[in-house]
Amino acid sequence: MKIKQAINLTAISAAVLALSFSTGCRPETAGSVSVGDAASKVYVAPGQHDEFYNIVSGGFNGQMSVVGLPSGRVLKILPVFSAHPENGYGYTEESKPMLNTAHGFVPWDDLHHIAISTTNGEHDARWAFGNANNTPRIARVDLTSFETVEILEIPNSAGNHSSPFITENTEYVVASTRFSVPVGTDEENDVPIETYKENFKGTVSFIKVGDKGDMSIAFQLVTPGVNFDLARAGKGKSHGWFFFSTYNTEQAHTLLEVNASQRDKDFIMAVNWKKAEEYIKAGKGKTVKAKYAHNKLDHDTHMATSTIMEEVLQLDPKELKDIIYFIPCPKSPHGTDVDPSGEYIVGSGKLAALIPVFSFTKLMEAIDNQDFEGEYDGFPIVRYESALHGVVEKPGLGPLHTEFDGRGNAYTSMFVSSEVVKWSIETLEVLDRQPTFYSVGHLSIPGGPTAKPHGKYLVAYNKITKDRYLPTGPELAHSAQLFDISGDKMQLLLDFPTIGEPHYAEAFPAHLIKDKQVKIYKIEDNKHPYVTKGPGEAKVVRDGNKVHVYMTSIRSHFGPDNIEGVKVGDEVYFHVTNLEQDWDIPHGFAIKGANTAELLIMPGATQTLKWTPDRPGIFPFYCTDFCSALHQEMQGYLRVSPANSTVALKYSVGDTEED
Template identity: 40%
Template structure:
């Protein structure tokens, strides 16, 4: 019906102010600004973009937005300054059917760079170059941005292409979407790996290709098969920016990153009989440490809800433990300091082994106990 789709421009600082003013509705605990409010408060604007857009990627200084979609062989580039100016001047070409203002395309667009077939996503380096994946051409195109990066005839120009083996989708350059990209490599996140690796079965791995972009010509350095689903929007950051814990404080719930309300220390292990929602239950407070699970005998009644609060009380790195009851399809992995909740219904009478399922020490096989389910 339309020749264009729309780039959505959201003034998020204005949205923050609207939230502070209480002009929102709360849905499922989330503060939501209605479309009507977004229009009336000047939060949301559209501008035309080529059909079927994929990437909408912002250059490191925040001055350009590159949009690409596989149905057009170009990257359409918008100027952030021109967008601001058009908003201030209310330079609209009209409104959509819901009343959202549409900024005039030729006012905010600064360039359309012909890249090749099926352009999707764009990353940036620290020298003013952009790198766009070409899904149909199976290539990455390297091209120049405009002022202040490049001037005159050197601006908005394709300077190199490199062949990618098959169906590139997303790509990643170190800290591309930041004020200080690192600019030495691009990683092609390819969807499949036909004819690339030895055949080990019908399922083909995804394939990453690491490309050196430090010189005038791009160069593929290595293929790297990945045994996960199709990669989307992976980001590469400086490892020095990661300030990770090596061991959780004992009793941490990794989901909330707070102290688990039922965490215990060594010596506080116990088993309690109670009810949950009116049903009989056995609550177990357990600890795991090389090479013991305490308590090592858990006695319950058939039909009980069994809830185990298991705390790995280790304080040294690489002391991960598991808790497994294979007949009940239970297998939990607990990192050092972690507390996890394990729950099931003991509906099968009998005696079942539970054990550590993560190799943890020379006495790993001794780290076991027994679940006794007494018939009713």
């Protein structure tokens, strides 16, 4: 059976296409900057360091990239939600639990937004948070080791896009659903899609962040069944409030490109989370069953554990009044960005040709005065004009996202008209505009979303690349562009390609963390249950059909390096400890046959590769990371015999024992 639609999609698609893609024929203008000037501004001489860390989401690769600014160099690809054959993340026994969910192992996701931790609204750069869209999760990366140390699954959510955004002191990370869905048990959720308005709900989860970064879902708000897009916390005078952009307030479930673009205005949803906290303290929350995984990397063993949680605390904001207010915002808003003072909230309707700027002071007055223009699904709608500070007129077409320079200026990306527009927060006057190549999504200014921006550079993350680099077939890297924004006019300095889709990024001054980096793990602190702390302790132990290889690696030797007596069907665990205690001397480990990934073992750490041999033979193993002049000699052999073989367990350590 095929449901027929009376809408002429072809015509609509053509119109949207024309609207959404006006690139390619734009004249090449790099601002007024001279080439030599730009070259010297982005050049970081050999041996010198970049000025800013730029933590960039990888979009559909599920990772983060660490980029140096102003050079645009990719300093690291940091695995978060996707298995990473490069260093064994998601393949080692230690890291596998990190990618567990309530429905099993999930080794891929789509990471869109970065939130760098803040204190008093300013970057403290202790942690970087990232969201998984597809299987809703929030990850926390420790910025002293650049490792993913925690992943928390979000129940009752689907398309965790409006995440992670944080409050002024990193009290909370929020995660809201993009796709409203039924939020009952699996069986209850089997409903006709056409019952959307009746059965589909949104949720917003407030995740408490502890002093050491540990996350837990404090409470979850159940909302009308809209799509949540982006969010920002209040700060300064608006601390205690959170602002979420919504679209599809039409509650369509098919042909959204048409049916979710019907209303002239959708909403910014303002949430009084301090009030919600009061209700929680007063015992107004309701515990509901909900299965979700909570995964952590243990500090001492460096092993991940996964715990399946069973329930979540929900608040019903419809019953508990004065938590949620809707502010009308044209038109399918994407960004909702709060200026450094906390007074101004910038809405960016992606199909709009103006930018509304709301005043927190006026919003509070309107709420106090009950200056409402109606209700949406039972919640008060604040009168648009009453909350409005003013409108930026003719900024361009398709505003998406706004960052700030700390000097009273805002910078908004214009997807449809492919440009960055600078305007004054106070006067709402457009001050400058520069084209981007091509369609620009999010922007990043170091400290740009915080109370203390460092308004020196702006990076535009563009969605269409085409001819910006040497071509590489049909699939091209996405493109970023670096602008100098220290003067009155923006100056385009550099095009640089990125990894995955650079959806959003934050940047902060390098001095915040560069001297706090972990360089090695102390071997004496290694509490891994299968650590081998010296060549003399290397051994091979059989335990039924499990074989544990306690292996050491140090330039240029594995101990043991000859192993016999392993049989087809045995579960072989290679627990490899890197004995080096020197920065940047990792060792790798790979063995022919066990070919899902390698181990890449940092100094002082232990990593484990599990392999169940399926055939007899001689299987060489070797170090995969060029570690020394004798790296090529850093190898060994494993002999695997048939299951019924009588070959005894035997190994050669090559240690200092006497004959």
